[in-house]
Amino acid sequence: MLTALLLVIRRDLLLSFRRRTDVLGTLVFFIIVCTLFPLGVGPEPEMLRTLAPGVLWVAALLASTLALHRLFGADQADGTLEQMLLSPVPLALIVVGKVVAHWLVSGLPLVLLTPLLALQFGLDGSATTALALSLLIGTPVLSLVGAIGAALTLEVRGGGVLIALLVLPLYAPVLIFGAGAASSAVATGEVAAAPGVFGAQADANFLLLAGLLAAAAALAPWATASALRISLE
Amino acid sequence: MVAQTMHLQVHRLACARGERQLFSDLSFELRGGEALWLKGRNGSGKTSLLRLLCGLGRPLLGEVRWNGVPIQRLREDYHRQLVYSGHAGAVKDDLSAWENVAMGSALAGIACSRAQAHGALASVGLDAVADRPARALSQGQRRRVGLARLALEPLPPLLLLDEPFVALDQPSVQALCGALDRHLERGGMLVYTTHQAQPLRAGRHGQFDLDQWTSC
Numbered sequence: 344m345l346t347a348l349l350l351v352i353r354r355d356l357l358l359s360f361r362r363r364t365d366v367l368g369t370l371v372f373f374i375i376v377c378t379l380f381p382l383g384v385g386p387e388p389e390m391l392r393t394l395a396p397g398v399l400w401v402a403a404l405l406a407s408t409l410a411l412h413r414l415f416g417a418d419q420a421d422g423t424l425e426q427m428l429l430s431p432v433p434l435a436l437i438v439v440g441k442v443v444a445h446w447l448v449s450g451l452p453l454v455l456l457t458p459l460l461a462l463q464f465g466l467d468g469s470a471t472t473a474l475a476l477s478l479l480i481g482t483p484v485l486s487l488v489g490a491i492g493a494a495l496t497l498e499v500r501g502g503g504v505l506i507a508l509l510v511l512p513l514y515a516p517v518l519i520f521g522a523g524a525a526s527s528a529v530a531t532g533e534v535a536a537a538p539g540v541f542g543a544q545a546d547a548n549f550l551l552l553a554g555l556l557a558a559a560a561a562l563a564p565w566a567t568a569s570a571l572r573i574s575l576e
Numbered sequence: 577m578v579a580q581t582m583h584l585q586v587h588r589l590a591c592a593r594g595e596r597q598l599f600s601d602l603s604f605e606l607r608g609g610e611a612l613w614l615k616g617r618n619g620s621g622k623t624s625l626l627r628l629l630c631g632l633g634r635p636l637l638g639e640v641r642w643n644g645v646p647i648q649r650l651r652e653d654y655h656r657q658l659v660y661s662g663h664a665g666a667v668k669d670d671l672s673a674w675e676n677v678a679m680g681s682a683l684a685g686i687a688c689s690r691a692q693a694h695g696a697l698a699s700v701g702l703d704a705v706a707d708r709p710a711r712a713l714s715q716g717q718r719r720r721v722g723l724a725r726l727a728l729e730p731l732p733p734l735l736l737l738d739e740p741f742v743a744l745d746q747p748s749v750q751a752l753c754g755a756l757d758r759h760l761e762r763g764g765m766l767v768y769t770t771h772q773a774q775p776l777r778a779g780r781h782g783q784f785d786l787d788q789w790t791s792c
Contacts, residue, residue, distance in 0.1 A: 347682075347683075347685075350679070350682050350683070351683075354679050354683075357671070357675075358668065358670055358671070361670035361671070362670060417668075420664070421664050421665070421666060421667060421668060421669070422662050422663070422664025422665060422666040422667075423666045423668065423680075423683075425632060425660070425662055425664070425666065426660070426666045426680065426683060426684065427683060428632060429630055429631070429632065429655050429658070429660050429684075430652075430655060430683050430684055430685065431652050431653075431655045431656040431684070431685035432652070432683070432685060433652060437683075575632060576632070576633055576634055
């Protein structure tokens, strides 16, 4: 079981590595959006600090939506997906492997870039940590939930728009709690000595976000596997 | 190696694509050592039938049974018993030929080392290009990369091949026929589609003309 999971992850990482430009496209998009905001909004530090969590979260969400079609698209085009459906390895496990690999190339780099981008918004250390942590917990949810949408729209023409329509409502809670956690941490950073790690309100948001991750990790692979079976029927 | 008791049974199968019914009330049985050649015009439902047989498609009516059990219930256990090769060869452009063979086989639950993958490629005459990316191969060579999996041991008992001879040159066709003969001799089963008759040494070489089953 575990070897099969590692195999799928290794295979997808290798394929992404051979197609680096696609991966870089997502990252560049994220960086550009986050960089243009301070230029467009103006240099007031107070406003930038308030805006930062929302801007980074929206940019991460859009970047992850853009990357979704890569999750199954290529495998479907060359027939590999059929072989995955016919594999003795449970399909849900293969889906987990693919989502993990997808997150490693399209989600994790966003988290790693966050400290750099947070500098542009003048966030301090604790706020940056909170923002990066919220993205670290939140982006896997985006990948997991997005996989369901990607699987459902596999055989649909103009699937790109449909993925966005399907998935964005499901992304809304992640955005609200994720950006909420980060912005409450930014706010408490200014009012020192609040209870909890990042302040009570931020902690509550973090817990809800982690709850979403747990639910998505448990349910999304099964839903994606069923959606793939329906799509390829 | 392959038990003689294994059998694939198709019971009153009906299949439709969109509004059009492709075939209905189709029944046959296949046992170890037997081959079945599906023929028919383009669009007569050969590929659809193969997809039903491997469980990728869902029939309108009827069912496919492996050793008497409906395949929907067996799922992964049934997948372990079969190799399906579809129109798309499941060959990744970005991987080299041997990586394609190794990863395809590992995905099918059969671990395959680099040496084994090279050996399989050698058996289809591709050892010289094993390290080249599949992107750089010709159509026929890509096809052979996909078929190299048939040279890996252990080969599951049931082979479902959709147009395996397309784009192959004459020596490759003969090599493939040889491999299929060996598989049948060991008691394996084969269902395949093609437009050209191929001499296979099967215990029973059935033919199925889907044109006659098309319900109008």
